[in-house]
Amino acid sequence: MAVYSIKDLEKISGIKAHTIRIWERRYKLIEPQRTSTNIRFYNDDDLKRILNVSILNQNGFKISKIADLTEGQLRERVLDLCLDSKNIDVQIESLLVAMLELDESKFTNVLTNSIIKLGFESSVETILFPFLERIGILWQAGTINPAQEHFISNLIRQKLIVAIDNEMQNFIPKSDKNILFFLPENELHEIGLLFYSLIARKEGYNVIYLGASVPVNDLKVIVETQKIDALFTSFVAAQTQEELEQNLHKLSEAVPNYPIFLMGLQIKELNPVLSKQYIKVLSATDFKSNIASI
Structure with missing residues (x-):
């Protein structure tokens, strides 16, 4: 009790x-x-x-x-x-x-x-x-x-x-674009990531789902060896704005020149300074609109 x-x-x-x-x-x-x-x-x-x-x-x-x-x-x-x-x-x-x-x-x-x-x-x-x-x-x-x-x-x-399993049973690709979904190290809250990977599948995009707490070096290897057109990640774990911006900069250095969709409580609350590489995800409708342009 x-x-x-x-x-x-x-x-x-x-x-x-x-x-x-x-x-x-x-x-x-x-x-x-x-x-x-x-x-x-x-x-x-x-x-x-x-x-x-x-x-x-x-x-x-x-x-x-x-x-x-x-x-x-x-x-x-x-x-x-x-x-x-x-x-x-x-x-x-x-x-x-x-x-x-x-x-x-x-x-x-x-x-x-x-x-x-x-x-x-x-x-x-x-x-x-x-x-x-x-x-x-x-x-x-x-x-x-x-x-x-x-x-x-x-x-x-x-x-x-x-819901994802049900979607995959009837999945018909509508695009040759691949979107890589992952959470950075020490990030464990997958719910937002799962939801938006479902949206991407519904829109006919190929999803590569790595899940939680992916080291930057492992992410870099995937990007270098697979055809990746965009990435999607989320920051939920508590941190300072300075720590968040350092983590975002580290990610940018590891996977430069790729659009990265970004969401999570810390992005919303801390409102970090973002490079043009990052695309904030505000809603499912917003995400659908943005992935159409990758």
């Missing part, structure tokens, strides 16, 4: 600590335990309840009414909201609860409903990517258990691999 401070609850749920304290006193929504020095602390059940309460409150339910709901009624109301594919924030919050509960069924239900309503690509971009960015920030801040992040990431990875 994990232990959270009130600041942890604030970071994960987005509800101010002051508001949580008021809800505790006035409505008894959660009852924290206390240390020997009288400091509040919370467990996984408290966090899941606060997340569910937050979902309902953000969607027009009054706190006084929420406080009267049983645990079962609270979950039913949240589930009803999750079935609304237009309510992106609710679905992201619901995935957070599924991650905390290690509940594969809940995760699958939320994602499947979204895919039915929005389509696979749109669901990944509008729900899964923002969700992964959020838990990545929380993980780096130490407010969620790494095992929970691994659990949910692997579920998403499985979904993408199944």
Whole structure:
């Protein structure tokens, strides 16, 4: 059972600590335990309840009414909201609860409903990517258990691999261009890489997929021995802007004169200075447009 401070609850749920304290006193929504020095602390059940309460409150339910709901009624109301594919924030919050509960069924239900309503690509971009960015920030801040992040990431990875396998069964090349997908050393988060490799295959391009943590020297050998027309990579692991720009420069030196598609949380957050060799990927539509010109 994990232990959270009130600041942890604030970071994960987005509800101010002051508001949580008021809800505790006035409505008894959660009852924290206390240390020997009288400091509040919370467990996984408290966090899941606060997340569910937050979902309902953000969607027009009054706190006084929420406080009267049983645990079962609270979950039913949240589930009803999750079935609304237009309510992106609710679905992201619901995935957070599924991650905390290690509940594969809940995760699958939320994602499947979204895919039915929005389509696979749109669901990944509008729900899964923002969700992964959020838990990545929380993980780096130490407010969620790494095992929970691994659990949910692997579920998403499985979904993408199944989608890629299905695509390959009917794959018909529409181009002789080869795109090399890889992650630099110490980069392990493959979800964005898998998703965009799927997009490239759907567009009829040949994909060479190397996966995570590829040393620069190994990458250089591949480029020198195989016909490569472009590369695709991502930077998610925490680093300073200076470190990121050094890594990008090192990559440019190893594989000069090749267009490199670039994405990831660190590219978005740090906004590094990029040479003309790099092409930022902002969306699937943007990527489709850019690969047409390689």
